[in-house]
Amino acid sequence: MTRVLVPLPVVLPLLAAALNVLLVRRQSLQRVVSVLALGGVLATAVLLLREADRSGATVVQLGGWAAPAGISLVADRLSTLLLAVSSGVLLAVLLYAVGQGITDGRRTTPAVFHPCYLVLSAGIAMAFLTGDLFNLFVAFEVMLVASYVLITLDGNGPQVRAGMTYVVTSLVASVLFVTAVGLVYAATGTVNLADAAVRLQDVPEGVRLALGLTLLVVFGIKAAVFPLFSWLPDSYPTAPSPVTAVFAGLLTKVGVYAILRTQTLLFPGSPVLSRVLLVLAVLTMVVGILGALVQDDLKRLLSFTIVSHIGYMLLGLGLASTAGLAGAVLYTVHHIVVQTTLFLVAGLVERRSGTGSLRRSGGMQQVAPVLAVLYLLPALSLAGIPPLSGFVAKLPLLQAGLADGGALALTAVAAAVLTSLLTLYAVGLLWSEVFWGPVADVVPDADRTDSVVVGTARTPRLMLVAAAAAVVAGLAIPVLAGPLYALSERAAEDLVARDAYVSAVLGDGR
Amino acid sequence: MLALLALHLGLALAVPFAAPRLGPRVFLLAAAAPAATAGWAATRAGDVLDGRPVTSSTAWVPGLGLTLDLRLDPLGLLMVTLVSGVGTLVFLYCAGYFSAGQRGLGRFAGVLTGFSGAMLGLVLADDLLLLYVFWELTSVTSWLLIGFDDESPQSRRAAQQALLVTTLGGLVMLLGLLLLAQEAGTASLSGILADPPRGPTVAIALVLVLVGAFTKSAQVPFHPWLPAAMAAPTPVSAYLHAAAMVKAGVYLVARLAPAFAVVAPWRPLVLTVGLATMLVGGWRALRQSDLKRLLAFGTVSQLGFLMVLLGAGTPEAALAGATLLLAHGLFKSTLFLAVGVIDHETGTRDLRELSGLGRRLPVLAAVATLAALSMAGVPPLLGFVAKEAAYEAFLHGGPGGAVVFAGLFLGSVLTAAYSARFVWGAFASKPSCVATPAHTPSPGFVAPVVVLGASGLVLGLLPGLADPLVQAYAASYPLEAGRELEHLALWHGLTAALGWSALTLAAGAGLFLLREPVRRGQRGASRVLSAVDADRAYDLSLSWLDRAAQRSTAVVQSGSLPVYLGTVLLTLVVLTGGALVGGTSISGDLQLWDRPLQAVVAVVVAAAAVATARAHRRFTAVLLVGAVGYGVAVLFVLQGGPDLALTQFLVETLTLVLFVFVLRRLPSSFPRSTPRRSQLVRAGVATAVGAVVAAGVLVAGQARTAPPASQDYLDRALPEGGGSNVVNVVLVDFRGFDTLGEITVLVVAALGIATLVPAGRRRPQEQSR
Amino acid sequence: MTGNLTLALLIGVLYGVGTYLLLQRTLTRVVIGLGLMSHGANLLLLAAGGSAGAVPFAGSTDGGAGAGTADPLPQAMVLTAIVITFGVTAFLLALAFRSWLLTGEDAVQDDVEDRRIAALEPEEHPHAARPEDEA
Amino acid sequence: MTTSERADPSRSVVLETAVRLVFHTVLVFGVYLLFAGHNQPGGGFVGGLVAGCAFVLRYAVTGREGIGRAVPVDPVLPLGAGLLLAGVTGAAAWLLDGQFLESGKVELDLPVLGVVKATSALPFDTGVFLVVVGLVLLVLRTLGAEAEQ
Incomplete structure (x- = not known):
């Protein structure tokens, strides 16, 4: 059964996307196809996660070609966990988008939205599942090209300008990715990750370090790591709300996943890489959150918090201990859910208030108390306020950092704590400006980027339900934190004991 | 105990929905939670005082040491009395305080109930991390409650300040708690206290924990958030910012002191900060004209007093501290609630405008005076009993010796003086102003105030009632064999402490009577001291933070794509290039061309x-x-x-x-291209990138030892792949998945082109709206 | 594996010139720069397969097993990369075209909000809301 | 470009006729490359690109309308169908107990033709071919048409 289940999260949305391309004039059918496909992906992902947690990594050799001749898909704990979480998020955002589309009656774009969204989902799944470096490049391209279209969906001025920044930066990252693949192939003669892991042992330390750092730069761009993040806050906020939400939650995490996977599998135990990661973690956290403090736009402020909190995941990775990795995994899960939720809610707030400007809004607590609650919970969670998911996810990172005890690790812990405080300051500022205060008069922005925003529009029920579901999912994380952390720990142990991964892919002969 | 917490949570979630129907009576519903807790605690009191604490344990995240461990012991019981006992009365008071049309009533009631639950959890938690969980929850609920009047900028600022300061402390404390748990090998509070770890790391951990305690209990220099928090409705001031939440820091110190007061920096730190707080608070209280702010600074001062007593680490001081904890909870909430009644009935709480209220509101005046006397330490009230015990503890060679005693004395003098100022300010008939008109409050509104004020008198007259409780806590200190703690009493005979008490009251009275010269002196001094104003320091650090944020963001977020790309490529040059230069070399085995x-x-x-x-x-x-x-x-x-x-x-x-x-x-x-210099910069980056990549190719290629994974493609392509063009077989068979992805890219790119450049003759201007 | 100096240098030149053009403000130049860099990357990938060799056709060389035959795997990967680059470049050109339609300029535009924030004079924190003691 | 050509009708007619002749030849060559690709240089991409070039040639002479006449389908159709075909070919292996994209030789016993052998690589490559052709057609319809104005 696994031979069907493992590729399904990629194949199903791809086929559905192809179908949706053909259904370009039948939007109601497109919706049905999309929802069914992503629902199927979610179900598959959950099954795969259960299977992976029960009996370790499941490997499918595509085309029946044993590794390293063909492409291997590997469903281990880490990949299936992230797959399951992202499928859920993708489905929730899809419903939100459908809700938005129904009421606003978009004329130009929905025909393209559905196939692109499904391709995005396929690309993300492909990136999580693949065990092949070049295929990972292809997965990134699949995901990215869909994101290019989605981010410029309305084709208006700000979107085209921001899209340019986004597309060009991503293309540079893609060229560098090909470069890195080329260098890895030159040094090892393989692009299969497990095979490369074995062969890299014979590669001189200096070359290995150079390869590791090159890949780090490549994925660092996607993951929005300091100093490679500046494209993100410029480009994400202009996209339509559901698109921003899914980008915010997922795309950077695919970069983080790629860093996690390649660094632990290909370059384990390099002290230099660890140190570089920790330094980058500190800078990413602090510089990112400082950026959030000076923003006036709702989504821009939140975009900087994405950047900042990527630092937490790097911190866990840089510590290179099982506990640190477990923390990084759990933090990734938390951040996917919470950041997506915040952008979904931000979209609702913008619709309701007619502006994304902090200064110009106010009193939303009186106007829309439900939105206030929907914002407050994920916002406090992001700031790591207990007992919400951000706290539960931050805790293992702090513990691991303190247990490490090194000067750099302790600095990183201090930076993490400072970032928590400043995040609270930032989301508190947003709360204070948008939700508190006298009710602001609605003055719709002149340069509205999201063409569907209608000031004080009633919130469509489906959008609200989708956002609320995301909030509830965020609340479920701390409730289920016991098993979830145990799972993250097992996933981290898999990452550290990479022999299991290697032999699962290459067969026990190696 | 978990059920009680769940009850709080359930009611907190329910009351906002009940509020539109019930109006202010919703507080009577919400009061069920603290009332049930207080009732439950009363039934368990016997067991707890006999040394059989009530415990419960539920797993949460075992991997992280997060456990829902709860434990009711004597100190916990004392705190529950304040949290739920006083809490119940405050809830009842709220029903009279708010009018039916009050905006946001349900929200307020819900958050207040939530706070009550969080505070209960805080004092019951027997797990360091669980304690932190509730600790931060009280900060957040306090933030929302202070910002209740959210249309006022002052409220919003005060709310933010309280949140930031207490959370900063909380986070520092979290690090300390984690270190402590790491050193002890457990996060169980009772476990750590039973077998306290020692060592340099523990000392660091304790300092971090104390920072948290200091911020929460408004100790110098973190104190300004507390007076600012008076922007909250008065019940909040009485409950959170007098009786319950601000005691959290003191509670934590009281909790840890028996095990850790002997560890090096604890005592000097706690005593210095506590005394400074006591004096600064008392000094500032003396010059307030707003009755609530007067009480707030008084609270700061008393919190310093409590910090000294409970952190000193001797059983005698602990006994006094526990007594004062109880006394302060009672008299301070009484006073706040009384101010609330005054504010409610007259519309002001400025003591320069109030006059003749003693005659108009005699019951309230009597109760408030009783509470103020307790605060000043006048017999036969509980405050007096507590202060006697405190003097007793430090007169006979307590920690810190004469210096600490002198500080306590001075602080108590100030306390007596501002207590007098309060009573005078609130109730006296002042020749300078006309009698303030006031409505008569309903009996139900004043009743909770009377109960609270009277209990201070009752416990003062019958100190035996409180004695077992505080004795049981003090017993958590190891006591040398044969030595016994004195019991609480109104009359210990003609002791030195009694003499000092009398002197305190006399000096306090003197200070009050000389209020005009004192005021002038204070004004002069404040001009000198404004440089070290902690509240200004808060604003300045926020300004500094904003400036730092603005500058760093202006640099990293220039908005210019070429700069971003240059940064990306330079990062590659530095990291990859650095590794290549630092750790590799190109040696032999090169040819010019194939x-x-x-x-x-x-x-x-x-x-x-x-x-x-x-x-x-x-x-x-x-x-x-x-x-x-x-x-x-x-x-x-x-x-x-x-x-x-x-x-x-x-x-x-x-x-x-x-x-x-x-x-x-x-x-x-x-x-036209841009200036030559910037072109040179570009050329420099370009050269570096080219060099790094070229070097990378050569170096990486030389590292290859094994034959490539593709070596058997040639043999397998025809028999297994069914084609002799190996590259095509790779594309459609070996690596067909890549190709599938690749055509997907083409399809989506095509769709994208179709949206950006529609085939129809629609101009972009038409459809961008 | 024997290094090929000519190819390495050419790759370096392509990356270098590509970078130079990428850092310009004219959109067309940026696109061209990306194109040059992609050419460099494709060559690099191919060079990573080792020395030049015979066309990898099954049965084209005696003994089959790789001796003197070019590595087919990098070729397949380069082919994939070429096609992907083509698709994405087409999209980028469409985007550039629309940008030109909207702004009338063939230039990379700075982010407006970033410029605004960078130009902000940091304002003093509002002390107004601070409660004061008795005068 | 186009305008100047239109200004000189005689030249346009000659060119158009020449291109019409070449057009079909190139198109057929593209299809040939698709089928030959598994054993000789070629394949779905190359075939598709060659066929695409045929359309470009045709477009250069007749413009957007000419393309519309030559291929009277929405270019979205080959795009979707190609992707679907490639994907379904890959998934069909599941029905035969194989891995995704596992190639299979199908031997069909047809009434007239007898036993016909086909590898699954062909429909897969045909999907690739269709997508490439669809992309070129779509670009001609959009960017090409827009630039014509």
Whole structure:
């Protein structure tokens, strides 16, 4: 059964996307196809996660070609966990988008939205599942090209300008990715990750370090790591709300996943890489959150918090201990859910208030108390306020950092704590400006980027339900934190004991 | 105990929905939670005082040491009395305080109930991390409650200040708690206290924990948030900012002191900070005209007092501290609630405007005076009993010796003085102003105040009632054999402490009577001291933070794509290039070319590439880039890839066509290029990138030892893949998944082009709205 | 594996010129720069497969097993990369075209909000809301 | 470009006729490359690109309308169908107990033709071919048409 289940999260949305391309004039059918496909992906992902947690990594050799001749898909704990979480998020955002589309009656774009969204989902799944470096490049391209279209969906001025920044930066990252693949192939003669892991042992330390750092730069761009993040806050906020939400939650995490996977599998135990990661973690956290403090736009402020909190995941990775990795995994899960939720809610707030400007809004607590609650919970969670998911996810990172005890690790812990405080300051500022205060008069922005925003529009029920579901999912994380952390720990142990991964892919002969 | 917490949570979630129907009576519903808790605690009191604490344990995240461990012991019981006992009365008071039309009533009631639950959890938690959970929850609920009047900028600022300061402390404390748990090998509070770890790390951990306690209990220099928090409705001030939440820091100190007061920096730190707080608070209280702010600074002062007593680490001081904890909870909430009644009935709480209220509101005046006397330490009230015990503890060689005692004495004098100022300010008839008109409060509104005020008197007259409770806590200190703690009493005989008490009251009275010269002196002093104003320091640090944020963001977020790309490529140069330079070398095994023709083509391609950069006309540049593409195709042929070359050739042609489509509409020449210097910078980055990549190719290639994974493709392509063109077999079979992804890219790119450049004749301006 | 100096240098030149053009403000130049860099990357990938060799056709060389035959795997990967680059470049050109339609300029535009924030004079924190003691 | 050509009708007619002749030849060559690709240089991409070039040639002479006449389908159709075909071919292996994308030789015993052998690589490559052709057609319809104005 696994031979069907493992590729399904990629194949199903791809086929559905192809179908949706053909259904370009039948939007109601497109919706049905999309929802069914992503629902199927979610179900598959959950099954795969259960299977992976029960009996370790499941490997499918595509085309029946044993590794390293063909492409291997590997469903281990880490990949299936992230797959399951992202499928859920993708489905929730899809419903939100459908809700938005129904009421606003978009004329130009929905025909393209559905196939692109499904391709995005396929690309993300492909990136999580693949065990092949070049295929990972292809997965990134699949995901990215869909994101290019989605981010410029309305084709208006700000979107085209921001899209340019986004597309060009991503293309540079893609060229560098090909470069890195080329260098890895030159040094090892393989692009299969497990095979490369074995062969890299014979590669001189200096070359290995150079390869590791090159890949780090490549994925660092996607993951929005300091100093490679500046494209993100410029480009994400202009996209339509559901698109921003899914980008915010997922795309950077695919970069983080790629860093996690390649660094632990290909370059384990390099002290230099660890140190570089920790330094980058500190800078990413602090510089990112400082950026959030000076923003006036709702989504821009939140975009900087994405950047900042990527630092937490790097911190866990840089510590290179099982506990640190477990923390990084759990933090990734938390951040996917919470950041997506915040952008979904931000979209609702913008619709309701007619502006994304902090200064110009106010009193939303009186106007829309439900939105206030929907914002407050994920916002406090992001700031790591207990007992919400951000706290539960931050805790293992702090513990691991303190247990490490090194000067750099302790600095990183201090930076993490400072970032928590400043995040609270930032989301508190947003709360204070948008939700508190006298009710602001609605003055719709002149340069509205999201063409569907209608000031004080009633919130469509489906959008609200989708956002609320995301909030509830965020609340479920701390409730289920016991098993979830145990799972993250097992996933981290898999990452550290990479022999299991290697032999699962290459067969026990190696 | 978990059920009680759940009850709080359930009611907190329910009351906002009940509020529209019930109005202010919703507080009577919400009061069920603290009332039930208080009732439950009363039934368990016997067991707890007999040394059988009530415990419960539920798993949460075992991997992280997070456990829902709860434990009710004597100190917990004392705190529950304040949290739930006083809490119940405050809830009842709220029903009279708020009017039916109050905006946000349900929200307020819900958050207040939530706070009550969080505070209960805080004092019951027997797990360090669980304690932190509730600790931060009280901060958040306090933030929301202070910002209740959210249309006032003052409220919003005060709310933010309280949140930031207490959370800063909380986070520092979290690090301390984690270190402590790490050193002890457990996060269980009772476990750590039973077998306290020692060592330099523990000392650091304790300092971090104390920072948390200091911020929460408004100790110098973190105190300004507390007076500012008076922007909250009065019940909040009485409950959170007098009786319950601000005691959290003191509670934590009281909790840890028996085990850790002997560890090096604890005592000097706690005593210094506590005394400073006591004096600063008392001093500032003396010059307030707003009755609530007067009480707030009084609270700061008393919290310092409590910090000294409970952190000193002797059983005698602990006994006094526990007594004061109880006394302060009672008298301070009484006073706040009384101010609330005054504010409610007269519309002001400025003591310069109030006059003659003693006659108009006699019951309230009597109760409030009783509470103020307790605060001042006048017999026969509980405050007096507590202060007697405190003097007793430090007179006979307590920690810190004479200096600490002198500080306590001075602080108590100030306390007596501002207590007098309060009573005078609130109730006296002042010749300078007319009698303030006041409504008569309903009996239900004043009743909770009376109960609270009277309990201070009752416990003062019958100290035996409170004695077992505080004794049980003090017993958590190891006591030398044969030594016994004194019991609480009104009359210990003619002791030195009694003398000092009398002196305190006399000096306090003197200070009050001389209030005009004191006021002038204070004004002069405050001008000198304004440089060290902690509240200004808060504003300045926020300003500094904003400036730092603005500057750093201006640098990293310039908004310019070339800068971003330059940063990305430079990062590559630094990291990859650094690794290449630092750890690798190119040695031997190099050849100029595989086939000489490669060199010829390469020179042509390179020349075309360089010419591209120098081209002034768009079309020229595009043609040159096409030439580069065709040249690369030739190189592909030379390398042994005809398929590749064919594809490259066709793709290059189509790309050219595309360029032509787009360029047809653009001006034929590039705009003038930017200044020479910035071009030089670009050229520098470009050279570095080129060098790093070229070096990378050579170095990486030399590292190869094993034959490539593709070596058996040639053998397997025909028999297993069914084709002899190996590259095609790789594309559609070995690596067909790549190809599937690749055509997906093409499909989506096509869709994207279709949305950006619609085939219909619709101009973008029409459809961007 | 024997290094090929000519190819390495050419790759370096392509990356270098590509970078130089990428850092310009004219959109067309940026696109061209990306194109040059992609050419460089494709060559690099191919060079990573080792020396030039015979066309990888099954049965084209005696003994089959790789001796003197070019590595087919990098070729397949380069082919994939070429086609992907083509698709994405087409999209980028469409985007550039639309940008030109909207702004009338063939230039990379700075982010407006970033410029605004970078130009902000940091304002003093509002002390107004601070409660004061008795005068 | 186009305008100047239209201004000289005689030249346009000659060119158009020439291109019409070449057009079909190139198109057929593209299809040939698709089928030959598994054993000789070629394949779905190359075939598709060659066929695409045929359309470009045709477009250069007749413009957007000419393309519309030559291929009277929405270019979205080959795009979707190609992707679907490639994907379904890959998934069909599941029905035969194989891995995704596992190639299979199907031997069909047809009434007239007898036993016909086909590898699954062909429909897969045909999907690739269709997508490439669809992309070129779509670009001609949009960017090409827009630039014509």
